[in-house]
Amino acid sequence: MLxxxxxxxxxxxxxxxSQLLAILTVLIAVFLVLSxxxxxxxxxxxxxxxxxxxxxxxxxxxxxxxxxxxxPRALVALLVGIALGVAGTIxxxxxxxxxxxxxxxxINAGAALAAVALIVIFPNISVSFLPLAAFGGGLxxxxxxxxxxxxxxxxxxxxxxxxxxxxxxxxxxxxxxxxFGNIYAVSQALVWLAGSVYGSSWDEVRSxxxxxxxxxxxxxxxxxxxxxxxxxxxxARGVGCPVEWRRxxxxxxxxxxxxGAVATAGTxxxxxxxxxxxxxxxxxxxxxxxxxSAGLTGGLLVVVADLIGRSAFAPIELPCGLVTxxxxxxxxxxxxxxxxx
Amino acid sequence: MNPELDYILTTRxxxxxxxxxxxxxxxxxxxxxxxxxxxxxxxxxGKSTLLKGLGRLIKPxxxxxxxxxKSIATQPTKAIARQLxxxxxxxxxxxxxxxxxxVAQGRYPxxxxxxxxxxxxDRAVEAALDITEMAExxxxxxxxxxxxxxxxxxxxxxLAQDTDVLLLDEPTTFLDLAHQIEVLDLLYELNQRQGRxxxxxxxxxxxxxxxxxxxxxMKAGQIYAQGSPQEVMNASLVREVFDLECRIIADPxxxxxxxxxxxxxxxxx
Numbered sequence: 001m002l003x004x005x006x007x008x009x010x011x012x013x014x015x016x017x018s019q020l021l022a023i024l025t026v027l028i029a030v031f032l033v034l035s036x037x038x039x040x041x042x043x044x045x046x047x048x049x050x051x052x053x054x055x056x057x058x059x060x061x062x063x064x065x066x067x068x069x070x071x072p073r074a075l076v077a078l079l080v081g082i083a084l085g086v087a088g089t090i091x092x093x094x095x096x097x098x099x100x101x102x103x104x105x106x107i108n109a110g111a112a113l114a115a116v117a118l119i120v121i122f123p124n125i126s127v128s129f130l131p132l133a134a135f136g137g138g139l140x141x142x143x144x145x146x147x148x149x150x151x152x153x154x155x156x157x158x159x160x161x162x163x164x165x166x167x168x169x170x171x172x173x174x175x176x177x178x179x180f181g182n183i184y185a186v187s188q189a190l191v192w193l194a195g196s197v198y199g200s201s202w203d204e205v206r207s208x209x210x211x212x213x214x215x216x217x218x219x220x221x222x223x224x225x226x227x228x229x230x231x232x233x234x235x236a237r238g239v240g241c242p243v244e245w246r247r248x249x250x251x252x253x254x255x256x257x258x259x260g261a262v263a264t265a266g267t268x269x270x271x272x273x274x275x276x277x278x279x280x281x282x283x284x285x286x287x288x289x290x291x292x293s294a295g296l297t298g299g300l301l302v303v304v305a306d307l308i309g310r311s312a313f314a315p316i317e318l319p320c321g322l323v324t325x326x327x328x329x330x331x332x333x334x335x336x337x338x339x340x341x
Numbered sequence: 342m343n344p345e346l347d348y349i350l351t352t353r354x355x356x357x358x359x360x361x362x363x364x365x366x367x368x369x370x371x372x373x374x375x376x377x378x379x380x381x382x383x384x385x386x387g388k389s390t391l392l393k394g395l396g397r398l399i400k401p402x403x404x405x406x407x408x409x410x411k412s413i414a415t416q417p418t419k420a421i422a423r424q425l426x427x428x429x430x431x432x433x434x435x436x437x438x439x440x441x442x443x444v445a446q447g448r449y450p451x452x453x454x455x456x457x458x459x460x461x462x463d464r465a466v467e468a469a470l471d472i473t474e475m476a477e478x479x480x481x482x483x484x485x486x487x488x489x490x491x492x493x494x495x496x497x498x499x500l501a502q503d504t505d506v507l508l509l510d511e512p513t514t515f516l517d518l519a520h521q522i523e524v525l526d527l528l529y530e531l532n533q534r535q536g537r538x539x540x541x542x543x544x545x546x547x548x549x550x551x552x553x554x555x556x557x558x559m560k561a562g563q564i565y566a567q568g569s570p571q572e573v574m575n576a577s578l579v580r581e582v583f584d585l586e587c588r589i590i591a592d593p594x595x596x597x598x599x600x601x602x603x604x605x606x607x608x609x610x
Contacts, residue, residue, distance in 0.1 A: 238499075
């Protein structure tokens with residue numbers, strides 16, 4: 001068995017983790033190139049590669065289209081997917097509940113509420129405040145869930161139930177804002193709420209990247225904590241894991257990643273739910289390999305969803321969140337039915 | 342207390358409870374080093390609560406648990422995990438987790454955030470798999486194993502923790518008789534060959550008498566009696582503690598006390 005060891009963390013590939021990571025990386029690269037090359041003004045994949053590598057493309061306009069219009073959008077889709085995939089893996093792991101994605105326990109709804117409130121109530125404020133607002137909103141919901149569900153230690157089921165309640169409440173308040181807000185601000189908020197990477201620029205890449213750069217590695221160093229928490233609180237305490245604060249830190253990590261993603265692309269549904277499921281089927285439940293696999297799976301999902309959204313009904317564009325939900329909802333049902341039989 | 346024995350785990354005026362209910366009050370207890378101690382008692386007598394208190398899974402209301410003479414409340418939880426391992430009742434693993442992955446998690450207290458797992462960790466995992474005879478099943482997912490094999494895998498995880506003391510809460514529940522004996526034999530061997538101190542909660546009095554060096558009989562949160570099975574077990578104790586009429590005979594195989602319940606079916610005939 002192959003052991004990857006570094007100074008900072010060790011990942012022991014379970015079964016085919018390293019192969020899977022390699023395959024996912026290749027697929028992501030292929031779909032990024034396809035996504036950037038596809039559009040009203042097609043750019044050949046070779047020119048896409050040349051532009052990205054800083055070489056002179058055969059088509060003089062390619063550089064502008066690739067660098068300014070399409071590449072940042074594709075990269076934002078990738079980053080959003082990675083963030084959601086890792087965030088979902090964390091919440092499913094600590095809550096020991098395969099349904100507990102950030103979207104389901106109310107973190108995304110809280111983040112969306114805060115961001116919509118910002119757009120509707122302060123239409124003139126800079127978009128760069130969105131990630132912070134979303135993180136704040138997600139954190140407030142999470143803190144409320146945690147405090148309310150706390151009863152001498154937080155039980156997983158309680159957290160999920162309280163989370164669903166908060167999710168509904170946050171969605172209701174968001175609806176109130178949308179109903180009574182200024183029409184122009186609301187229409188902007190609605191596009192964003194549907195979950196879209198439309199019009200993403202390098203600004204979005206730059207505002208999202210730091211969240212991933214901090215919190216994805218943090219989740220990886222906590223893979224062992226996630227593994228023992230997955231065995232139940234008593235086992236985790238028994239092996240010496242300071243359960244409450246590690247779980248808290250992991251949830252903050254998850255909120256930060258989900259909040260960053262929601263702030264950038266709105267609520268891209270079901271990615272935080274599906275990506276960990278697919279990855280778990282492929283590499284098993286051990287988090288060292290699972291977190292990375294789920295992150296890349298999420299990234300691939302959103303990149304492909306955005307490409308489908310742009311091409312399926314062209315020239316009409318579907319938001320990628322609609323596509324992921326169209327794939328995700330049946331998968332969710334399939335899992336439920338599969339569990340019963 | 343017997344002055345000839347060392348006591349690795351002791352409590353002083355220990356009170357334990359959940360929410361408002363106080364289950365154990367002002368308990369003084371001493372667990373002898375290198376022996377198998379079995380906690381027995383009727384349902385709800387507080388034996389599982391006591392085991393959890395000893396394993397710092399619940400915080401004492403009052404009083405102190407001492408491990409090797411030092412209070413467990415004042416030590417880092419990881420430091421305790423290097424001396425004391427525990428296996429709760431009916432632990433559950435996520436689907437698809439392999440035996441080796443599970444056992445490797447017993448090495449948690451020896452690892453840090455920025456510390457890769459060491460060759461020592463690998464050795465401890467393999468040793469734990471060997472002694473529990475799980476090495477060949479190492480790459481199997483837990484849910485594909487029999488109940489007895491699964492329990493051996495969990496015990497292997499606790500063994501990989503490499504602790505002198507092992508606490509087990511009803512390690513034989515939900516196992517059929519053959520698997521119960523398999524698990525208890527394994528624990529006996531660990532005690533004999535490696536000198537590990539074992540404290541476990543058992544429901545079956547006969548098995549407690551067969552495998553325990555020492556019984557602690559609990560009733561309503563208090564220690565009703567303690568000592569070797571021969572010293573402790575008699576018909577009046579079973580009547581007082583379990584509210585059951587019985588006769589105690591010598592186990593024809595091991596010679597340890599065997600409790601034969603009388604029950605209404607025989608009494609009425």
